[in-house]
Amino acid sequence: MxxxxxxxxxxxxxxxxxxxxxxxxxxxxxxxxxxxxxxxxxxxxxxxxxxxxxxxxxxxxxxxxxxxxxxxxxxxxxxxxxEPDSGPQQLHEDIYVKLLLATRIANGGLQPMLARQKRAYLQRLRDLNRLEERARRDGRIDLARLIRGALLHTEADLKWMDELSSERFGAEGAPKE
Amino acid sequence: MxxxxxxxxxxxxxxxxxxxxxxxxxxxxxxxxxxxxxxxxxxxxxxxxxxxxxxxxxxxxxxxxxxxxxxxxxxxxxxxxxEPDSGPQQLHEDIYVKLLLATRIANGGLQPMLARQKRAYLQRLRDLNRLEERARRDGRIDLARLIRGALLHTEADLKWMDELSSERFGAEGAPKE
DNA sequence: CTCAGTATGTATGCCGAGTATGTATGAGCC
DNA sequence: GGCTCATACATACTCGGCATACATACTGAG
Missing domain, CATH: 1.10.10.10 (Winged helix-like DNA-binding domain superfamily/Winged helix DNA-binding domain)
Incomplete structure (x- = not known):
């Protein structure tokens, strides 16, 4: 960074x-x-x-x-x-590649993977909540604001996982030719 | 990556x-x-x-x-x-540092910066929506799923900006001693 | 045939990031 | 005072990510 x-x-x-x-x-x-x-x-x-x-x-x-x-x-x-921050280039993150590969390789299905990922995000939520609390206790409002951002991100990730795991997965996803 | x-x-x-x-x-x-x-x-x-x-x-x-x-x-x-993806280390992103520095330097206030950032995110939303549409048209459901994730992230960022810009900013944020 | 483009690979260099090493200073202990 | 140990401060070396540039072979249009 x-x-x-x-x-x-x-x-x-x-x-x-x-x-x-x-x-x-x-x-x-x-x-x-x-x-x-x-x-x-x-x-x-x-x-x-x-x-x-x-x-x-x-x-x-x-x-x-x-x-x-x-x-x-x-x-x-x-x-x-x-100047506004442009963030890391969209879609250039491990999780995306992992999802794509998991979709096409489907080693044991996507659902277990999604479940694992969801658990990891839940854990992160807990960690971030603790951090935010501590920051507020220490009077670090500026820090708490950052953590709030990270929390929102993680919630978005969770929502994403929920959407994905409620889809019906079949043999879709391959480019049609 | x-x-x-x-x-x-x-x-x-x-x-x-x-x-x-x-x-x-x-x-x-x-x-x-x-x-x-x-x-x-x-x-x-x-x-x-x-x-x-x-x-x-x-x-x-x-x-x-x-x-x-x-x-x-x-x-x-x-x-x-x-194994679940752990994502990039939390808070190690430019936007966080930028926010912290902007808070303490406050060159012209945070609000303009937040507004700029919000505009950038809105633009990204538009781009991602176009991408998602295209992916679906091409039968790339797998890709569309990724883009959906990026969309959720961007929405989270927008929400964050909204929260921040509705705060009242004063001389807070510095560690209390 | 020639020239443009494409397919394929290599070399080089910057930057981010981690590990290891080196040196001065000061604090505590005998 | 001399020893040891931690800490403050700095540098060197290494590796991976990533970008630019270069090299070379083939292929197809005219």
Whole structure:
């Protein structure tokens, strides 16, 4: 995922060094996203290479190297925030391929697979509900809003599974020739 | 995304060479997923390296090299089909980061951003509806089912945007200390 | 025959992401 | 004070996904 703009957003307002970026990013996501250490630094290097960010001052305490947004960086961030998110390309997800293959291979029928998938979504619903509760308790309304989105998604998935499992499956689905 | 299992699934039943895999894969997705040529071959190489697939016979027509599933490949495919999909890690999507950053930076307020996002989702709904219609016309019920899933997702996104934009936004959202 | 297009495959490089390693600092213990 | 251990901070290496570009053979139109 695009750590890129997450990093830019965090650097807006005050310069930070890599480790601190990592901590703030994870804090912003309320612990739901453990970022890889290395990823932060490579991201910062790429941002520097592209002129969106530049190192500020000499290295500090223990080699700390802080970065700040360049004018181009500000521009890029504002632009990203201004354009709507297009999400991951539609239908390019594992579940879709799995469904297609399961339909044509039909190893033991689709119904068991749908049931399993439904259970997985129910579990996710529970997890998300717990997360949302916790976020609200912690005063993280912004986080709770995100989780609400994930909840709606999962509910949609469940509804989908229900629709699918109430269909009558036959030998359909193949392209007619 | 995991081309890996898509390729395995296509090879189940009959050996295919790379180019043919590409064509069948794209046909299976009804043209909604243009796969990169190179990706197919590297995927096949990795599958061969991992012993899930093996080249069959000598190269044919114009260097064509067909692959078939190994016993391990069959096993891996069946196993993948049997386990529920866990989806992309929750909250690891651009839109979430964008929302968080927009909340704290609030460049011109959230409402315009939410409105833009809503428009984008509406457009997507239209696109998906057209796609679904076409799939049904073509007798691709299996494809239509996938698109139905994407539609439900998009509706969930819209609902989310509606909920968000009817909230009263203040200076909330920051972690309390 | 030639040229365009298509079928088929390879090479290369960026980015995301994970693992492992290295080094300074400070905290606690004897 | 010296040892050890955790933590803060950074870098290097590896692999998979994905895209672009390139190479080469065949095929069919004119």
């Amino acid at each position: 695009s750590l890129k703009y997450g990093v830019l957003g965090l650097l807006k307002g005050e310069p930070l060094h890599g480790y601190e970026v990592k901590n703030r990013f994870e804090a912003m996501l309320g612990g739901t996203w453990e970022v890889n250490v290395g990823q932060i630094y490579t991201t910062l290097q790429r941002l520097e290479r592209d002129g969106l960010v530049r190192p500020v001052g000499p290295r500090g305490d223990r080699g700390k190297l802080a970065y700040e947004l360049s004018p181009d960086g500000h521009k890029a961030l504002d632009q990203w925030l201004a | 995991s081309l890996k299992y898509g390729v395995l699934g296509l090879l189940k039943g009959e050996p295919l060479h790379g180019y043919e895999v590409k064509n069948r894969f794209e046909a299976m997705l009804g043209g909604t997923w243009e796969v990169n040529v190179g990706q197919i071959y590297t995927t096949l190489q990795r599958l061969e390296r991992d012993g899930l697939v093996r080249p069959v016979g000598p190269r044919g027509d114009r260097g064509k090299l067909a692959y078939e599933l190994s016993p391990d490949g069959h096993k891996a495919l069946d196993q993948w089909l049997a």
